[in-house]
Amino acid sequence: MGVTIKDVAREAKVSVASVSRALNGHGGVTAETLERIREVAARLRYIPHGAARSLITRRTHTIGALLPDLYGEFFSELIRGIDLAARVHGLQLLVSSSHDGSAEAAAALRAMQGRVDGLLVMSPHADAAFLRQNLPVGLPTVLMNTVLERDDYAALSVDNAGGARLVVEHLLGEGYRRIAFIQGPVGNHDVAEREQAYRDALAARMPGVPPIVLPGEFDEASGYRAGQRLVAMSPRPDAVFAANDMMAIGCMAAIREAGLRIPEDIAVAGFDDVPMARYVSPALTTAGVRIAELGKAALDQLAGQIDGDADAAAPVHVRIPAELMVRASSARNHASKAAASD
């Protein structure tokens, strides 16, 4: 079907070895044969077969990314960061996502064997046992936002606790006292860290005041439902901290529909700083993670491992700091001015 290196060799009246050398610039070919081979290859529209090549070279120039989902701005930004860094390193991207179920994630992971030089893993299923079972030994791997007990792999994660603490302390500093929290999916490790930090900060600064925790699912709809429950409570909370921005945005809609003002009646804050956060009105206060930076850092780390730099061989654990973005949705005291903070 396709034209192979043999076809080029035959047509140029040389051996396949010479074609390979010529086209890869390895030298050892006369200028005129080089030219002839080039001409024939172009004329025949020869394109080397990647799988065959990487079978022998043991390099695919591709990295695999195992993600829990592709939906929403978080992953959009993450992939963008990964892709940008990948281009710098001359790597392609094999993505696999939204596998519901550990078995499916395992299949996706195994299907990548032999087609990638390294792996970027961000998956709720990625516990130590899962990885040991499904990762080829010796394949460079970087984990993202994954809870793991041992130091087998390099890992990057966002500083959930630090970011959540910043948000809660900011709300307290603005004078809000009854601060509610909207959770994400149960079992999600990021959510657990954020919630714990919320509880800790509250306990530290407002001892005796009980936390108010509402369920959520990371999507806008569940934030909306949480908002409805919120406005019906008595006494009504005067601030809400959602575990991610999309829920915060849904929550804002529910609050507005109840005829309440943001931030005068209820302040709202989120987590992630998705691009949309600054465009909703009032603009959303949030703990910003440079999401694209996270992706870039992960890929850079992975590329280091792949290139076998001994210095990069040691599994590192990096926490990406979260940064507080104060916007109008929480600025009770200086509502309009704070909107300029981004």
Added chain:
Amino acid sequence: MGVTIKDVAREAKVSVASVSRALNGHGGVTAETLERIREVAARLRYIPHGAARSLITRRTHTIGALLPDLYGEFFSELIRGIDLAARVHGLQLLVSSSHDGSAEAAAALRAMQGRVDGLLVMSPHADAAFLRQNLPVGLPTVLMNTVLERDDYAALSVDNAGGARLVVEHLLGEGYRRIAFIQGPVGNHDVAEREQAYRDALAARMPGVPPIVLPGEFDEASGYRAGQRLVAMSPRPDAVFAANDMMAIGCMAAIREAGLRIPEDIAVAGFDDVPMARYVSPALTTAGVRIAELGKAALDQLAGQIDGDADAAAPVHVRIPAELMVRASSARNHASKAAASD
């Protein structure tokens, strides 16, 4: 380095052929040998080498996606649609994006040879000559939003003209008379179609009224700049139609900063219906393309070609219709009610 099928064969005291048959469920193996091979494979953590396998089977179960960019909600949605459909067909995704320059795009395309079963191409560089030069013959390919003269490939594109016409006619219907248009990047085919439809609709419904066209670059910043120019014009336009949503959102910010009201002083409309469009305030009127649907349709078409269904073999040209989403940013006459239209 990795454990291969030979290791399993040796350990299980059978030939590699039997291991292959056993693990792939091709039958022809006794129940007990099957069990033994399975046990050994699991114990050794054997994972088949994808490149080697696809070299002989000529199937990679992967499709390549060549995209101009990964930034923004449009591509986020597009990839999501593609990914969702890919999972249904059991395909993985090799993405390559943001190549500035035809040469880079060509390299990305060629690097996919042998690693994919089909190609999804959406690139400004993808003219007929480029494709003929860099596409292996016989590789199933579906083009998205690409202008091409001949019918060599299947192609899907959004109905830019129809969507733009809907927007302009809606604005006219609401009573707006001086409607400006914000362009996208020069040379972009989608933009050209939208602009032409804008001009046509204006000429048809308001003969003699000259079109007002401002430059733009598809990003929020250029929309903002266009908005600044807009409010400074005299006579001032009373409506603006941006070639995409992000520019419309940037434009809205400029209008607000000038102290004007939306939609009372100036109506705003966009194109794409990105998720953010319904969250900005006022919510943005836009011509909605089911972006994820576009991706899904493209991948379904490609999968059909790959499976060699003779019925899907004929190159098809499909136009995805655009749908008008009327929201508050353009509803002069019934401002608050129209917001409920989504």
Added chain:
DNA sequence: GAGGGCAACGTAAACGTTTTCATCGCTGCT
């Protein structure tokens, strides 16, 4: 002029699979 060295080129092995074909032993039938 013989021999050494080197550049250009070809031969063939190797990468890790799948699959065709042949072999072997067995069963069941005549």
Added chain:
DNA sequence: AGCAGCGATGAAAACGTTTACGTTGCCCTC
């Protein structure tokens, strides 16, 4: 008892590359 048929298994080719190694021919040097 012999033989056809069949199920289980193994040997080997094939996929399209890269590359180690061998061969050839030439030039240079002594």
